[in-house]
Amino acid sequence: MPVWKIIDISGEPVDLACWQLIFDPVRGGRHLVGLAGDNGDARVTSPITSFEQSSRLAMAQSGQAYRLVGPAGLSRDTAYVLGQFCRSRSLCGDLIRNESHLVENPNVDFGILLAPSRKPPLRFIHLNGLPGAGAAEVGQTLAGAFDGRLLDHRKVLQMSSAIMGSTDASRSAALARSRAVTILHALAHSSSDPIVINDRLLADIDEDEKAIAELAELSLLYDARLLAVTLVAANRQSSERRDSETEVHRPLLSDEIYQRYSVRSVAVDTTGLSTEETAAEVMKHTLANDSGV
Structure with a gap:
């Protein structure tokens, strides 16, 4: 031997x-x-x-x-x-x-x-969830654990709102989506490091579906493994979100939408979990997604 x-x-x-x-x-x-x-x-x-x-x-x-x-x-x-x-x-x-x-x-x-192995595939990890589920903290922890990059859509939205003005929420959101896609292009083109996208759910399901469609297209373009992770927490309205103006409750993105664009999706219940424990759960799903399990 x-x-x-x-x-x-x-x-x-x-x-x-x-x-x-x-x-x-x-x-x-x-x-x-x-x-x-x-x-x-x-x-x-x-x-x-x-x-x-x-x-x-x-x-x-x-x-x-x-x-x-x-x-x-x-x-x-x-x-x-x-x-x-x-x-x-x-x-x-x-x-x-x-x-x-x-x-x-x-x-x-x-x-x-022990021979040097091929680098893992480019990973897009899309995090979303309602306030209180801990997406911001989990996103930072994941990016650090994977030696990757963090694209915080919430910060992009804040910058867009400052440009467009707080009264024009729809245009600010559209500008933020466009800028986030541009940034994601630049990150994926310049490095094979994993990219964690900390997204912000909007009140418009159609706009959120467009975001998933764009991510699916980008993952195909860069031959990346895309995993959509929804963080939910008990007693925090994590199974639905509220439109503050109309008081209408809308469900989170459905499995049907993810399946429509061939995006693997998982839900992680953060109830009772620390940030590190939640990140570990997401890591397990990410590694399974790498191997196609």
């Missing part, structure tokens, strides 16, 4: 005890977490670029070599640094995959497993 040879190791490898091999499915990359033999401190390595099963030697992206000592495990200290690692990436711990069992599997080709 071919192995991924370790070359140009400078200095002595650091022994890692009570170790785990973990995979970050959001940003990609496999890391080792364990207790370092040189000082006993718990650490998470930079991404592993090579591993030799016979010697149990691993090379990290930083250039540091590590030797796995003893069986896989998780101590209190390594659990703590792993938690810190997840928090630094705005990740919920259950998104991290433990792949320690692969180390002892003779059928695993680490040359293939």
Whole structure:
């Protein structure tokens, strides 16, 4: 079986005890977490670029070599640094995959497993929901977790309102939509980083449907994976929205509208969830959307 040879190791490898091999499915990359033999401190390595099963030697992206000592495990200290690692990436711990069992599997080709993988597809994550569902905070957390960009439609609308005047809400909304599409074009054209669109629902279902149609068209143009996420919360009118002038209740965009434009949509109930927990739920749906699950 071919192995991924370790070359140009400078200095002595650091022994890692009570170790785990973990995979970050959001940003990609496999890391080792364990207790370092040189000082006993718990650490998470930079991404592993090579591993030799016979010697149990691993090379990290930083250039540091590590030797796995003893069986896989998780101590209190390594659990703590792993938690810190997840928090630094705005990740919920259950998104991290433990792949320690692969180390002892003779059928695993680490040359293939650790080879630089193709970047994930361009992602458009469209967030919407009524005030109180937490879309603004969740959007910021998602953009940080994915190392992506945040397009906050609410801020675009505020700028448009300042230009058009607060009395002309319909023209301000139309200008905001147009500017948001222009910005999205520029972001998608300049980078393959995920784009989180924090949208603002309007009182007009037809206008909201146009926004979904434009996003669907853009996702096809840039070969992006589009996921529409509706954030709902109990006792906050999240299943319907109110037109303040007519006091008419209108439903959120229906599944039929999303299906019309072949857009995958999910609803996430934010009741009782923190911003980080809500973002983790959206991440799970996003990763499933990547794989077509």
